Amino acid sequence: MDNPTYKKLEEERLLNSYGGSTYETSVASKKRSIMSFGQSGRRSSPASLYTSSSGLTPPQTPHPASLAGTSTSYGGVNLTSENLKIRLYYLETRSKWQDCGNARLTVTTPPPGMRQACAVDQGIERRIIVTRKPMKPDNPDEKVEVLLDVVLGANCFSMIGNKGVTCNVWEDVVGPNGEVGMVGEIGRVSGRTRKWCLQTGSVPEASWIYSLVSVGK
Numbered sequence: 001m002d003n004p005t006y007k008k009l010e011e012e013r014l015l016n017s018y019g020g021s022t023y024e025t026s027v028a029s030k031k032r033s034i035m036s037f038g039q040s041g042r043r044s045s046p047a048s049l050y051t052s053s054s055g056l057t058p059p060q061t062p063h064p065a066s067l068a069g070t071s072t073s074y075g076g077v078n079l080t081s082e083n084l085k086i087r088l089y090y091l092e093t094r095s096k097w098q099d100c101g102n103a104r105l106t107v108t109t110p111p112p113g114m115r116q117a118c119a120v121d122q123g124i125e126r127r128i129i130v131t132r133k134p135m136k137p138d139n140p141d142e143k144v145e146v147l148l149d150v151v152l153g154a155n156c157f158s159m160i161g162n163k164g165v166t167c168n169v170w171e172d173v174v175g176p177n178g179e180v181g182m183v184g185e186i187g188r189v190s191g192r193t194r195k196w197c198l199q200t201g202s203v204p205e206a207s208w209i210y211s212l213v214s215v216g217k
Contacts (some may be wrong), residue, residue, distance in 0.1 A: 003020050003108070055169060056091075057098065058163070059089045059097040061172075082107075082137075084106070084200075084205070084209060085201070086103055086130070086198045086199060086209075087099070087103065087199040088103045088147055088199075089199060090196050090197070091194070091195040100147055103130050103131060104134050105130050106135060107127070107212045108126070109126065114151055116151045117151075117172060122155040123153040123155045124153065124154050125152065126154075128148060128152060128167065129149050130146070130147045131144045132144060132147060148169075148196065151169055152169065152217060154216050157210065157213045157214050162206060163199045163200050163201070163203060163206045163210060164206060165206055166195055166197050167192070167195070167198070168196075170192075
């Protein structure tokens with residue numbers, strides 16, 4: 001459109017969403033920054049690995065070997081968005097993380113019609129898929145155990161320590177026959193937010209994952 005007012009509004013929208021660039025350009029820029037950050041990240045003090053702005057203590061990271069990167073493109077860090085090695089946790093109580101074991105994380109754009117469960121706008125949405133073992137694009141019919149498959153906005157994510165990314169997932173109440181929003185005979189009577197933690201084996205890996213899910217934040 002040639003309307004100057006429309007052009008100005010569109011420029012402001014792009015600037016607010018992506019810093020004046022497209023999503024692909026923004027991710028590429030963050031990819032370069034993560035690669036340079038990796039050198040300084042390795043020299044972080046040990047104390048900084050176990051603190052967060054919310055005061056929540058992150059889960060203890062397993063032995064690094066169990067979370068070794070899936071690529072040797074940069075010091076073992078897999079700078080892609082598919083089958084990233086993580087360890088999955090969810091917050092069971094205010095101070096206790098429940099360990100769900102090693103897993104693989106894939107970050108994609110949500111397919112048409114798939115949106116986050118929470119009605120509040122949380123920013124640019126990404127689909128988060130966590131599976132027990134790697135998904136194989138060349139064999140989509142192979143069954144894999146899915147631990148988490150949700151669409152979340154950028155504001156649902158935050159860093160915890162230097163090696164973890166947390167996400168808040170809204171869970172509706174479900175009736176006895178699977179009816180979403182219907183209260184069952186037992187259990188809670190309203191929806192709730194569950195906090196998950198995507199724990200990595202290194203600082204650069206966590207920073208890279210956060211850059212994938214927080215674009216536009």
